[in-house]
Amino acid sequence: MTDATPQPIWNRPARGSRGPTPAHSRDDIVAAAVALADANGLNAVSMRAVAAALGTAAGTLYRYLSSRDDLLDLMTDHAIAELxxxxxxxxxxxxxxxxxxxxxxxxxxxxxxxxxxxxxxxxxxxxxxxxxxxxxxxxxxxxxxxxxxxxxxxxxxxxxxxxxxxxxxxxxxxxxxxxxxxxxxxxxxxxxxxxxxxxxxxxxxxxxxxxxxxxxx
CATH class of the missing domain: 1.10.357.10 (Tetracycline Repressor, domain 2)
Structure with missing residues (x-):
């Protein structure tokens, strides 16, 4: 029996192995999300809003992240890195x-x-x-x-x-x-x-x- 516990975002590849060559990196996505949160608060951060800020469709972000929770985790670590x-x-x-x-x-x-x-x-x-x-x-x-x-x-x-x-x-x-x-x-x-x-x-x-x-x- 395999372990069904999901791996932390840090232990997963930066993007899925399928699909076309990505136009953005995971860091691009996180930076766009942080900019939205800084300007308008955490409620302004959604997969759709971040995708719009990057000029792409929300569905493309799921090649990099499985959920908004993943995005929040990456945003947190991105900010703490400033220390x-x-x-x-x-x-x-x-x-x-x-x-x-x-x-x-x-x-x-x-x-x-x-x-x-x-x-x-x-x-x-x-x-x-x-x-x-x-x-x-x-x-x-x-x-x-x-x-x-x-x-x-x-x-x-x-x-x-x-x-x-x-x-x-x-x-x-x-x-x-x-x-x-x-x-x-x-x-x-x-x-x-x-x-x-x-x-x-x-x-x-x-x-x-x-x-x-x-x-x-």
């Missing part, structure tokens, strides 16, 4: 992880749709594995269980996606028409004098605190 080459800070592992985290944040700012697909288990491709491997290399000097390192890397990605999402969607807060006297602790907080901004921005403070809490005794 390479990996930066190295002049300080220790914490400084380097912070720099890597900032690169993740910038990546999600460039590709807002990525935060909606990056956690798909089928989307863990070569670029994602390379990123994870590099983070483990940076954390090699840290004396802690490897599970804590896995958690720290995953949480760093979570912080980057959270900050990118907040920047893109957070509306201005207004208390107009609300009787704040009903909320004494909130009123007291707003009545406190302004304090100087900390030397570190919120992203840095959050990520440093998270890494320290997870990785150091």
């Amino acid at each position: 390479s080459p990996y930066p190295e800070a002049s300080g220790g592992w914490a400084d380097t992880m912070l720099l890597l985290g900032r690169h993740q944040l910038d990546l999600h700012r460039r590709h807002p749709w990525l935060r909606d697909v990056i956690h798909r288990p089928t989307g863990v491709g070569p670029s994602a594995l390379g990123w994870f491997d590099n983070c483990l290399r940076v954390l090699a000097p840290v004396d802690c269980p490897v599970q804590a390192k896995f958690e720290a890397i995953a949480m760093m990605t979570g912080v980057a996606t959270l900050f990118a999402r907040s920047e893109a969607s957070a509306p201005a807060v207004s208390f107009a028409g609300i009787d704040l006297a009903r909320y004494p602790h909130l009123t007291a907080a707003f009545s406190q004098p302004a304090t100087p901004a900390p030397d570190q921005d919120l992203f840095e403070r959050t990520l440093r605190g998270l890494l320290s809490g997870l990785l150091t005794p």
Whole structure:
């Protein structure tokens, strides 16, 4: 009996063996899909829309991909590849992880749709594995269980996606028409004098605190 489990897109040929000579490569298809998602969001990405962007029929894309899910996986790995080459800070592992985290944040700012697909288990491709491997290399000097390192890397990605999402969607807060006297602790907080901004921005403070809490005794 043969194994019916479908092979990941990474393990399949770039195109089917049948049909005419292709006019486009798999990379062309993925680049067109990423451009559509960057411009109009993930919902704008369909096999038909990508084919139209390439000036071909939707049916031709199935010579390269079996489904839209394959396309989403390839888009995810294509975007994550932008994190390479990996930066190295002049300080220790914490400084380097912070720099890597900032690169993740910038990546999600460039590709807002990525935060909606990056956690798909089928989307863990070569670029994602390379990123994870590099983070483990940076954390090699840290004396802690490897599970804590896995958690720290995953949480760093979570912080980057959270900050990118907040920047893109957070509306201005207004208390107009609300009787704040009903909320004494909130009123007291707003009545406190302004304090100087900390030397570190919120992203840095959050990520440093998270890494320290997870990785150091």
